[in-house]
Amino acid sequence: MEHVIVTEGLGKRYADGVDAVRDVSLTVRGAEIYGFLGPNGAGKTTTTAMLTTLLRPTYGRAEVAGLDVVRRPDAVRRRIGIVFQRSTADADLTGRENLELAAGLCSLSRAESRPRIRELLERMDLSEAADRRVRSYSGGMQRRLEVAVGTIQDPEILFLDEPTLGLDPQSRAGFWRYVRELRRKNGVTVFLTTHYLDEADALCDRLSIIDRGHLIASGTPAELKERRGDDTIEVTLAGEAPDLTAAFASVAGVRAVARDGAMYRLKCARGEALVTKVALAAQSREVEIARVVVRKPSLDEVFLEMTGRAYRAEGDPNGSAKGAPPGGARAG
Numbered sequence: 001m002e003h004v005i006v007t008e009g010l011g012k013r014y015a016d017g018v019d020a021v022r023d024v025s026l027t028v029r030g031a032e033i034y035g036f037l038g039p040n041g042a043g044k045t046t047t048t049a050m051l052t053t054l055l056r057p058t059y060g061r062a063e064v065a066g067l068d069v070v071r072r073p074d075a076v077r078r079r080i081g082i083v084f085q086r087s088t089a090d091a092d093l094t095g096r097e098n099l100e101l102a103a104g105l106c107s108l109s110r111a112e113s114r115p116r117i118r119e120l121l122e123r124m125d126l127s128e129a130a131d132r133r134v135r136s137y138s139g140g141m142q143r144r145l146e147v148a149v150g151t152i153q154d155p156e157i158l159f160l161d162e163p164t165l166g167l168d169p170q171s172r173a174g175f176w177r178y179v180r181e182l183r184r185k186n187g188v189t190v191f192l193t194t195h196y197l198d199e200a201d202a203l204c205d206r207l208s209i210i211d212r213g214h215l216i217a218s219g220t221p222a223e224l225k226e227r228r229g230d231d232t233i234e235v236t237l238a239g240e241a242p243d244l245t246a247a248f249a250s251v252a253g254v255r256a257v258a259r260d261g262a263m264y265r266l267k268c269a270r271g272e273a274l275v276t277k278v279a280l281a282a283q284s285r286e287v288e289i290a291r292v293v294v295r296k297p298s299l300d301e302v303f304l305e306m307t308g309r310a311y312r313a314e315g316d317p318n319g320s321a322k323g324a325p326p327g328g329a330r331a332g
């Protein structure tokens with residue numbers, strides 16, 4: 001399998017001594033949607049900036065499309081598209097004018113750029129707003145315009161830095177569809193940073209989790225969840241039932257049992273494989289089961305296990321990184 005992005009021991013220390021990225025080695029395959037997941041300040045933007053030739057690594061090396069990012073920056077830039085975390089659009093121009101400007105910067109002719117711009121405006125649901133100044137766009141519209149600008153030259157490899165920050169659920173879903181379509185139709189490789197765990201889980205073929213500059217885990221979402229964190233079988237008993245904690249705990253493969261009224265949470269490696277045994281344990285005590293659910297571990301639990309800390313965006317008073325994005329000011 002062709003490796004489109006390769007880093008070996010990549011690191012960045014900023015002038016003020018901050019070690020933003022430490023010894024990161026990863027590989028991204030062709031036509032893969034690769035997630036680079038981590039809380040605020042983890043080093044996602046710094047890594048993206050090195051891969052897109054905008055920031056020089058302090059140590060280590062990186063290749064994009066087989067080209068060394070330090071030695072061949074111009075060649076790398078011709079192959080990639082970038083959507084920045086911070087908005088780059090000119091607010092005094094219209095959406096269409098911004099796209100025309102971007103097309104000019106990558107030397108697309110007018111004949112090439114016209115239909116391309118029309119198509120992108122349509123896809124990003126911006127056709128109606130195309131001739132309004134960007135200043136009047138909502139945060140979500142501005143984000144969608146950024147994506148259009150970043151994909152104007154039909155890149156082989158697309159870097160997206162927090163592309164969905166500040167988007168409402170509907171716009172996020174639309175964006176995911178667009179990314180999947182880009183990959184399916186054009187075979188684009190996508191390197192996407194996000195601090196939304198659910199986004200990485202739903203969208204990415206493989207992902208890495210970065211925390212305080214260190215890569216702490218890599219794999220498919222399913223692999224990561226399987227390697228870390230147990231399944232939970234939730235069993236709810238029907239009617240008046242005796243305490244079955246001991247009975248469930250004695251089922252081979254069950255590692256722990258927690259009871260909450262009529263509901264029991266059983267921890268085990270593979271929930272599906274144990275459901276029948278658990279049901280039999282209840283049946284043999286003549287207790288009826290009202291409901292059984294197998295819950296897979298989420299990436300939240302993976303993060304917790306790897307770092308000993310809950311996954312939350314620093315400075316986010318709401319705690320969970322799944323909720324409203326912190327720092328809304330950056331959103332558009």
Ligand SMILES: Nc1ncnc2c1ncn2[C@@H]1O[C@H](COP(=O)(O)OP(=O)(O)OP(=O)(O)O)[C@@H](O)[C@H]1O
Pocket residue numbers: 014015016018019020038039040041042043044045046047085195
């Ligand atoms: N230009 C800079 N000079 C000094 N330190 C920096 C600079 N840019 C980033 N940092 C620091 O490097 C670390 C990583 O920052 P980076 O922006 O790469 O994180 P991030 O994962 O993109 O975070 P976020 O989710 O907030 O976008 C942070 O501690 C940050 O404060």
Ligand SMILES: [Mg+2]
Pocket residue numbers: 044045046085161162
């Ligand atoms: Mg960032």
